[in-house]
Amino acid sequence: MLLGRTANGLYWMNRYIERAENMARLVDAGLRMALTRTQSASEEWNSVLLSAGSDIAFSQKYQDYTAANVSDFLLRDTSNPSSTMSSIETARNNARMVRTALTRETWESINEAWMSLKRMLARPIDERDLPTVLDAIKRETALIRGSFYGTMLRNEIFDFSQLGTYVERADNTARILDVKYYVLLPSLSWVGSTLDNYQWESILRSVSAHRSYRWVYEADYKPTNIADYLILNVRMPRSLTFCYRFLGEHLKFLADDYGARHACHGTAEKIQAMLKRGSIKDIFDHGLHEFLAEFIRDNTRLGDEIAQDYRFY
Amino acid sequence: MVAEGSKRLAAFDEMLPEVSGLRRPYEAYDRWLKEQDPARLTEKMQDAERVFRKTGITFAVYGEQEASERLIPFDIVPRILSGQEWRRLTQGIEQRVQALNAFLDDIYHRQEILRAGRVPKDLVAKNEAFLPEMIGVRPPAGVYTHIIGVDIVRISENEFYVLEDNARTPSGVSYMLENRETMMQLFPELFQKIKVRPVENYPQLLRQSLAAVRPQSTKGTPTIAVLTPGSYNSAYFEHAFLADQMGVQLVEGQDLRVVDGHVAMRTTEGYKQIDVLYRRVDDNFLDPLTFRPDSALGVPGIMDVYRAGNITIANAPGTGIADDKAIYSYMPEIVEFYTGRKAILGNIPTWRCSEPDSLKYVLEHIHELVIKEVHGSGGYGMLVGPAATKKECQEFAKKLQAKPSNYIAQPTLALSTCPILTEKGLSPRHVDLRPYVLVSDRIQIVPGGLTRVALKQGSLVVNSSQGGGTKDTWVLDD
Numbered sequence: 001m002l003l004g005r006t007a008n009g010l011y012w013m014n015r016y017i018e019r020a021e022n023m024a025r026l027v028d029a030g031l032r033m034a035l036t037r038t039q040s041a042s043e044e045w046n047s048v049l050l051s052a053g054s055d056i057a058f059s060q061k062y063q064d065y066t067a068a069n070v071s072d073f074l075l076r077d078t079s080n081p082s083s084t085m086s087s088i089e090t091a092r093n094n095a096r097m098v099r100t101a102l103t104r105e106t107w108e109s110i111n112e113a114w115m116s117l118k119r120m121l122a123r124p125i126d127e128r129d130l131p132t133v134l135d136a137i138k139r140e141t142a143l144i145r146g147s148f149y150g151t152m153l154r155n156e157i158f159d160f161s162q163l164g165t166y167v168e169r170a171d172n173t174a175r176i177l178d179v180k181y182y183v184l185l186p187s188l189s190w191v192g193s194t195l196d197n198y199q200w201e202s203i204l205r206s207v208s209a210h211r212s213y214r215w216v217y218e219a220d221y222k223p224t225n226i227a228d229y230l231i232l233n234v235r236m237p238r239s240l241t242f243c244y245r246f247l248g249e250h251l252k253f254l255a256d257d258y259g260a261r262h263a264c265h266g267t268a269e270k271i272q273a274m275l276k277r278g279s280i281k282d283i284f285d286h287g288l289h290e291f292l293a294e295f296i297r298d299n300t301r302l303g304d305e306i307a308q309d310y311r312f313y
Numbered sequence: 314m315v316a317e318g319s320k321r322l323a324a325f326d327e328m329l330p331e332v333s334g335l336r337r338p339y340e341a342y343d344r345w346l347k348e349q350d351p352a353r354l355t356e357k358m359q360d361a362e363r364v365f366r367k368t369g370i371t372f373a374v375y376g377e378q379e380a381s382e383r384l385i386p387f388d389i390v391p392r393i394l395s396g397q398e399w400r401r402l403t404q405g406i407e408q409r410v411q412a413l414n415a416f417l418d419d420i421y422h423r424q425e426i427l428r429a430g431r432v433p434k435d436l437v438a439k440n441e442a443f444l445p446e447m448i449g450v451r452p453p454a455g456v457y458t459h460i461i462g463v464d465i466v467r468i469s470e471n472e473f474y475v476l477e478d479n480a481r482t483p484s485g486v487s488y489m490l491e492n493r494e495t496m497m498q499l500f501p502e503l504f505q506k507i508k509v510r511p512v513e514n515y516p517q518l519l520r521q522s523l524a525a526v527r528p529q530s531t532k533g534t535p536t537i538a539v540l541t542p543g544s545y546n547s548a549y550f551e552h553a554f555l556a557d558q559m560g561v562q563l564v565e566g567q568d569l570r571v572v573d574g575h576v577a578m579r580t581t582e583g584y585k586q587i588d589v590l591y592r593r594v595d596d597n598f599l600d601p602l603t604f605r606p607d608s609a610l611g612v613p614g615i616m617d618v619y620r621a622g623n624i625t626i627a628n629a630p631g632t633g634i635a636d637d638k639a640i641y642s643y644m645p646e647i648v649e650f651y652t653g654r655k656a657i658l659g660n661i662p663t664w665r666c667s668e669p670d671s672l673k674y675v676l677e678h679i680h681e682l683v684i685k686e687v688h689g690s691g692g693y694g695m696l697v698g699p700a701a702t703k704k705e706c707q708e709f710a711k712k713l714q715a716k717p718s719n720y721i722a723q724p725t726l727a728l729s730t731c732p733i734l735t736e737k738g739l740s741p742r743h744v745d746l747r748p749y750v751l752v753s754d755r756i757q758i759v760p761g762g763l764t765r766v767a768l769k770q771g772s773l774v775v776n777s778s779q780g781g782g783t784k785d786t787w788v789l790d791d
Contacts, residue, residue: 001562001580001582001585002580002581003562003564003568003578003579003580003581004568004579004580004581005565005567005568005579007581093544096544096549097543097544099544099553099557100553100556100557100563156581160581254581258581258582260582310581311579311580311581311583
């Protein structure tokens with residue numbers, strides 16, 4: 001038996017751990033773009049903010065789209081509820097609330113991540129230290145993930161945690177693609193310019209897939225392959241299909257355990273079917289932007305339905 | 314608040330009294346201690362802090378600051394009681410706990426003790442801790458106060474006194490358990506050499522005890538839950554720890570509602586009935602329909618369910634009247650009234666400042682006395698006469714004269730001491746003891762308890778909020 005509030009805490013704890021890491025990844029990709037293409041750096045930082053869903057809040061506070069401003073806003077600004085610092089803080093508050101549902105190792109890894117990041121992000125980051133800080137964030141979240149997978153019993157507690165992770169991750173990948181969807185459209189030219197190449201690499205970097213891409217496809221970046229990789233690849237841990245494979249699995253465990261199906265099961269199956277049905281060509285024919293917009297909408301709805309069906313509130 | 318510099322009171326040391334030499338309960342420990350390399354002990358002392366910090370961090374929930382800042386200091390020298398000493402204490406505690414429950418049942422029903430004039434009527438009727446809503450309500454199994462922490466002080470070989478009866482929601486039991494755990498990790502060989510009675514089964518006993526006082530209408534195994542005000546409460550880690558150790562749900566007010574005449578918690582599969590609620594929320598916040606309407610910590614309508622006999626609330630609402638400091642001074646009369654015998658465990662002599670003669674005496678002897686607010690706790694708002702300056706005494710006297718009924722006074726007792734390990738070796742410090750008592754169809758007292766120790770030399774204030782620490786408490790299996 002699990003309290004609805006506890007399920008809610010587990011779900012959001014994991015969404016925020018995922019989000020804390022995603023912010024670091026986005027800044028990492030933006031930093032790379034800015035280093036290689038100094039002319040339109042501010043444009044790149046703007047699309048980083050768009051992917052993070054923080055563009056409006058940022059523009060209310062800053063005028064200049066610089067590495068220092070954006071990384072400060074996305075990593076350490078506690079007035080930004082999605083910054084790494086805010087996210088890890090929210091994750092820890094949720095963890096504290098569901099303390100009795102977590103193993104000692106999991107709780108300690110979250111608590112220690114919070115303590116060490118709080119220390120590290122207490123003062124503005126020197127640009128020279130930025131790579132070290134980004135590495136530290138990724139390492140802390142990796143430690144949390146490691147102790148979580150290594151020690152948690154695979155029961156409903158695990159299921160609700162994973163639902164949070166994959167709903168957040170799917171949302172994140174879809175947004176990154178949607179912000180840059182135009183550079184993936186094949187209509188302009190089939191041979192990528194240097195500019196396009198940077199753009200494509202940036203997309204892959206945002207989901208830490210710039211190396212693994214080359215293991216799966218030929219070395220050259222091709223927009224259709226990149227889209228295929230991030231949307232349809234079953235093995236790529238941040239692709240939409242991968243996320244929905246696990247969302248489907250954990251929802252099925254819950255349905256079997258509780259002996260009850262809900263609206264969220266139907267929604268997850270519908271999205272899974274949509275991902276399974278088409279080839280990447282079909283998606284481009286349908287319209288990549290339209291496809292992604294619909295996906296983001298459905299994914300959000302799934303999150304709402306999970307909360308309702310399992311009495312989070 | 315520290316008695317340093319004032320005329321030092323000759324205190325009874327529980328390990329090595331000046332008069333008689335090493336006391337028997339400490340013999341085996343002393344032999345072991347003398348074999349230890351002092352450097353190793355210092356190392357262990359640091360280990361203890363590390364182990365404790367680690368466990369502390371495990372439960373770390375203290376405010377928003379770095380978790381380690383709020384850890385309560387732990388001393389590695391155990392406080393040791395012989396089996397015989399313990400048996401005497403438990404007899405006294407049992408008698409007192411029986412009397413407390415009988416008193417509560419009486420004042421919420423026939424009020425015979427008031428009619429007999431043994432306790433003044435106004436003291437009960439006008440007391441904030443007295444809940445008129447409980448009049449005529451009989452809790453399941455007739456138990457009012459299920460979990461009690463009786464604070465006991467010692468002043469000589471054979472003199473033990475009760476300082477306070479914590480009959481509402483005594484805290485600190487998690488420290489008792491953690492202290493033992495830490496000691497067993499640090500000195501496993503000690504526990505092989507010396508037979509110490511276990512305290513580890515407290516959570517199981519608590520669960521059994523709560524199950525035994527379930528409502529009569531409960532079918533099958535009762536569902537138990539711990540009600541916490543939430544993760545920002547300073548005792549949250551204890552609430553989470555106990556729920557975890559008992560294997561029951563830790564709930565907040567927002568998880569609960571009244572469904573079909575029962576209290577139920579919202580689970581991922583719908584509302585599930587709760588039969589026994591171990592609440593760590595104050596009376597005032599329990600039911601916004603009955604008490605404070607602005608409370609979000611309680612459950613609207615729970616008092617109706619309670620009155621219908623469909624849920625056990627532990628401790629029962631309104632038990633605070635029994636550990637009120639003004640009522641405390643009547644405990645000897647209360648014990649005698651309900652048990653027919655003299656109290657085995659005495660009270661500290663107490664002057665009620667509401668009585669003119671007592672007030673006069675207190676004002677004349679303010680430099681010798683400890684003066685406490687009737688409703689205060691945690692060592693706040695009190696005056697330790699011998700440690701206070703003339704000016705402090707004069708200022709306090711003014712407060713006293715303005716509202717005498719708000720104060721009681723007690724002699725400054727030479728609390729017994731027990732050695733702690735300092736950088737310069739063993740050094741005596743004042744201690745008190747809080748054993749934990751469980752009441753259901755029987756009374757159970759876990760052999761041990763929480764020993765609080767004033768870490769500053771000469772200080773008599775053991776409260777953790779005032780720089781006190783804790784020790785593992787051993788009851789020997791002899």
